[in-house]
Amino acid sequence: MAYYGKCIETVIEQLNKFQPEKDSPEQFLEATSTALQTLSPQKQAFVLELLSGCLEYRKLMAVVVDAFYVRAGWLCPRADYSLFQVICYLAMFQLQELGFQLFCDIVKAQPVDKMHKVPRSTYQPPKEQQLLEMAKRFNRWKAEELLLQANIEEMRCAVPRSQGEPPMQASKKKLQLQLMPQIMKTSKLTFYKPSEVPVKLNTAAILREGSLYQQQVEKELQRVDQLVDGAGDFSEFLEWQKKMQAKDREEELTAGECRRLLGKLSREEAILARQHVMQENKQKANQKKEETAELLQQCAERRLQEEKSMKELVEQVTEAQKNIKLVQMKLLKDRRQTVQEVMEESRELLQRSAETAKEEQKRRCELISQLRALETQPMRKGKLVDLTQIPGYGLEGEMSVVELRERLALLKESQRREEEEKRDQIIQGKRARSQELQNRLEQISLCRAAMGRSAALRWEEKKARSAAPGVSSQDERVLELQRKVEEKVAERRRKQATLKSVPVPAPRPARTKAWAHLEQQHWRDLQQSRERRLRTLQLSTSAAGHGRRQEAA
Known part of the structure; x- marks a missing residue:
């Protein structure tokens, strides 16, 4: 397959x-060779x-492949055009020489998604099947209820009731105890078959199924003819086949038992590995606790050093904020100057825009006066047209408008008659086709009934085979796995x-006095630094508000 691919x-x-357009087939073949x-x-x-071959019949291949793209290949990429040309050439001209098996190998060597496409409806169960299942469940429930009521009615007179209970409750309690074994023993119940729901099939499905059943009937007739002519019976082969199938079933059962034991073995191994990991994790956790205690002590020392450096930074910031007021006064002066300049420029722009608007208004008034003067001028009246008059341009087949309309009406009438005739022909063809499909449906229903009976017989045989004893527990592989x-x-x-018997690790030692003193000092310094920052922020906000008020004034 890889060779042909x-x-x-x-x-x-x-x-x-x-x-x-540029290359000739002969020169191209020489260059390719x-x-x-x-x-x-x-x-x-x-x-x-x-x-x-593809170059010689490329026009014919183009017709076939283009038709495929138009009808069914709208999801296929255009890059696979040459691939479909080659497959089409093999199917049309080389199939008899290659043989069907070799052609199948060539097709299988190509990507599957480019050679084969079955529709989504094939994998979806039909709605009629769901309706049938619902009808079966309803009929089963109704039959069980009717059977229970019938048994209660039969046993009602024979059951005594207690003095303190009403008659219905006493009978129900007695019947529940007496009838449960009988109801559990009834394995076969008579149910009414649901009404057959009609299954809607399209034309392709009817023809496909009819041809399938026809082929099966022909094969069965050929087999009967061969038996009449003296062909051998398949009883020995069928007996050997049954023995081999029984042997295969035993092998499958042993394999299933082995898989179950292997799964159990892998589960036990996973539990052992998990226990090993838990033990290692406990040891690692103890080590981590000791390391974290050391790291916490180092962090406390680093925090003290950082607090000292923060104090120095705060002092520097307070000195720098003293010079902020002078800078803000300078900024206010600059902003006032820029505001005055912008106001003067805006006044000039407003004056210019007013002058341009006046000029534009004058132009519009002049244009309106010109348009009104044009409207007051008198208009010429149109020329009368005679529809029966021939134009007289000297052309062949000249005719008037009235004659042209009459001819068009006649042409429409003839087209309408032709359409009616075609419609009648189509209706007759549809009736003949529907009658043929009805006959096919009757044949299909008969074949389905026969196939259903044979499937029921096969199901009974399968149930009898499945009721046979299971795997012998003396298999060597099973014993070894157990x-x-x-x-x-x-x-x-x-x-x-x-x-469970591993001793619990000792708790972490308590904090020392030096550690507690360092921590208290750290929190005290942190509170003082926050208060200093709050004061500086209040001073800066008050200075900024004062500057805004001055700017607004």
Whole structure:
């Protein structure tokens, strides 16, 4: 399959290079044969034969592939055009020489999504099936209820009631105890079959299913004819097949038991690994606790150093904020000057815009006066047209408008008659097709009934086979896996007992007096620094508010 896939790839590559406006097929084939000297002789001959055929019948291939893209290939990319040309050429001209099996191998060598597409409705159950399931459940529930009521009515007179209970409650309690074993024993109940819901099939589905059943009937008739002619019976083969199937079922059961034991074994191994990880994590946690205690002490010392540096920074900031007021006064003066300049410029712009608006108003008044003068001028009246008069341009087949309208009416009438005739023909064809489909549906219903009976018989045989005894517990693989599982369980229990007996680690030592003193000093200094920052912020906000008031004034 890989061999044919590579050959098709080379052919597609060469077809993509071919340009019919510039290149001739003969010269292109010669150039391709020289380029393919590195390939084996068989592959080179196969590629050149395919390439020459596709070039010779490229117009025919273009018609077929274009029709495919229009009808069903609207999801396929245009880059696969040459691939579809090659497959179409093989199917139309080389299928008899290659053979169906070799053609299938070539198709299978290509990507699956480009060669095959089954619709979404194939994987969705129909609504009629859901309705049938609902009807079955309803009928089953109704039959069970009717059976229970019938048994209660039969046993009502035979059950005595207690003095303190009403008759219905006493009978229900007695019947629940007496009828439960009988109801549990009734494994086969008679149910009414639901009314058959009609399944809507389209024309393609009816024809496909009819042809399938027709092929099955023909095969069965051929088999009967062969038996009449003296062909051998398949009883020995069927008996051997049953034995092999029974052997395969036993092998499947043993394999299933092995898989179950392997899963249990892997579960025990995972539990052991988890216990090992837990033990390692406990040791790591104890180490981490000791390390964190040391790190906390180092952090306290670093905080004290940082607080000292922060005090120095705060003092520097307070000295710098004393010079802020002078800077703010300078900024206010500069802003006042800029405001005055902007106001003067805006006044000049307003004067200019007013002058331009006046000039524009004058122009509009002049244009309106000119338009009104044009409207007062008298208008010429249109010329009368005679529809029966011939224009007289000297052309062949000249006619008046009235004659043209009459001819158009006649032409529409003839077209209407032709459409009615075609409509009658289409209706007759549809009636004949619907009658043929009805006959096919009757045949399909008969075949379905026969297939349903045969499927029921096969289901009974399958149930009888499934009721056979299961796997013998003497298989060597099963015994070996059971022994391993028991060993892992014992090991897990031992490790769990050892984990429970591990002593609890000692608690972390209490803080020293020096540590407590350092912490109190740290929080005290932090509170003082916050108060200093708050004071500086209040001073800066009051100075800024004073500057804004002066600017507004």
